[in-house]
Structures are given as C-alpha cells and as structure tokens.
Amino acid sequence: MTVTEISGGPYKRPFxxxxxxxxxxxxxxxxxxxxxxxxxxxxxxTLTVSDHLDEQVAPIAALMAAADATTTLRIGAMVFSNDYRHPVVLAKEAATLDALSGGRFELGLGAGWMTSDYQRAGLPLDPPGVRIARLAESLAVIKGMFAPEPLYYDGRYYQVDGLNGTPKPTQRPHPPIVIGGGGRRLLTLAAREADIIGLNMNMAGGVIDASLGPNATAAATEEKIGWIREAAGARWDELSLQVRIHLAIVTEDRHQIAEQLAAGFGLTTEQALVTPHALVGSVDQICDDLVERRERFGLSTLGVALDALTDLAPVVARLAGT
Incomplete structure (x- = not known):
C-alpha cells in the first residue's frame, strides 16, 4: 500500500x-x-536496508534482489545518507529501483549521522546544520530529476544544468519519500518535503548510547510531533508517521525487561514501558500498546530490526492493515 492509497490524516492510517x-x-x-x-x-x-559503511549489505543491490524474489513486498532504504551520494546519481538509482520493482520502492533520505562511518572512510563530517541544508538542496534536485522536464538548479551545494532524469519512476510524481530524525531542523524539513516521517532519537552525537534516553520518552515524542504539525501546516493530513523500534521483545515478564531497558538508557521503568521506541510484553500487551500509541501520537508504521522478525510475527498478523 502506497501513501496515496491511504485516506485520512496520520491518526487514521492502518498499521x-x-x-x-x-x-x-x-x-x-x-x-x-x-x-x-x-x-x-x-x-x-516493507523490507528496508540502512546505509552505513560497517558490517552490512549495500542497499541498492540488496533491495533490487529482494524485489526480484518477491511479488508484493515493498523495498526501501532506511535511510540513504546524503553525504555518500550525489543527488543526481541517487535519483537515477531510485527511479531505476522503482521501475524494475514495479513501483514498490520507498526512498528514505537522511543527512548522515554515524561518526564512525565518516572517520573510518576519511569523509569530512560537517556540522548538523550544514548537512541538513545540503539535504534540503538534495531533495529539490531529486524531485526535479523525477519531473517530466529537464532540471535547472543553481544552489549552494548542487548545480544541475538542463539534465533530464531517466528513467522516470513508476510511482508518480515520485516514490514515497521517507525522512527520519529526532531534531527540530530535520523534522521541520521532513514535514515540508516528505511523505512519510520517521521519528527517531536525536542522533546529533553520532552514536547510540545511554545519552539518548531522555530523547526517547513519550514527552519527547509529543514535542517532536508538535514540531512536525507546526511545520507541515496544510500538509499535516497527508503525512504518515512511523517510528523506529530499537528493542522488540515478546515476553511474559514485561516489568523485568522494562527495568533492564530503563537502567541502560537512564529512564524510569514507567518511561521505558511507554517509549515509542521499544515494544516489550506479551503479544496482547504489545498490540494494546501499539493501538494506544497510534491514538496518542498517530504512529502507524513501525520499523523493527531483523532479530524481531519471527517473534513479532503474531503482532503483525493481528494488526497489519487494520
């Protein structure tokens, strides 16, 4: 199901x-x-692949192979790092993926954040504001490459002189664009330009560690959604909200796991139980949590890690599409 096939605003979308x-x-x-x-x-x-330079598969080839092996599964990058690819090149890759998958591609874009990627590869890591400004220009270039007419673009970071992007994507005007983040500047850009907005912790520090705990709470999530709503304006009802689940454990001992999660991230047990970035409990409890979070936050798309594939399958069977 594509973004345009789902009616209503963020609070009415199926899981x-x-x-x-x-x-x-x-x-x-x-x-x-x-x-x-x-x-x-x-x-x-959707099957997604991230875009890091550590021990993982390369996203473009992996996504095309996944599409070839399936018939209805959507594919997407979660997310392409703008600093690793020129937007003209990425637009061509994205359009080709969409065309060859039969219109099943979702284009996830980010400003880059993992410091180890930059350090190990010898890439310059600019301040967040510069990376986000560059991403904003990249979005304009990519959307221009998807358009029917040639693109003329003269920005600070990118210049394109009459290039007509080919092939054109199957989904029009373009594949759903996903932008995720946890800081105000990036979420504001996402609210203005994306179709799907992914809520995550603020990764400005470049690592995932206990310092992210306060940015994972329900209160922090409400603040982020406020930023998105304010920046989206009339687009609000067109947006789909998703959240990155960093821990998903099906267990009958919900409280003990929540205590362990709380200790690792500097949260109270209650905060750990209600953070949108974790799912802990029985299948019934997790389903109830997801329904409550959709009502409270409008979160309808859940991104989980491969290690939760089969454990979370009963939840998916019960809620997907409802």
Missing part, C-alpha cells in the same frame, strides 16, 4: 510494519531471496 534487514546472517543469493520471501509471507509491508 504497517517494516523490517530492517541490513545485516543478514548469510549473504548469498538463495539465503537473501528466502529471507525476502519470509518477510513478505509474514505480512511485513
């Missing part, structure tokens, strides 16, 4: 589940195809 398959146990044709088919068979809407 969709994405599975992040960046680091499979094996990387070979048969194993990857089997994994993609398993994701599809279990009812997940």
């Amino acid at each position: 969709r589940f994405n599975i992040q398959c960046s680091s499979p146990e094996r990387v070979d044709p048969a194993s990857w195809a089997a994994l993609a088919r398993q994701v599809e068979d279990l009812g997940y809407a």
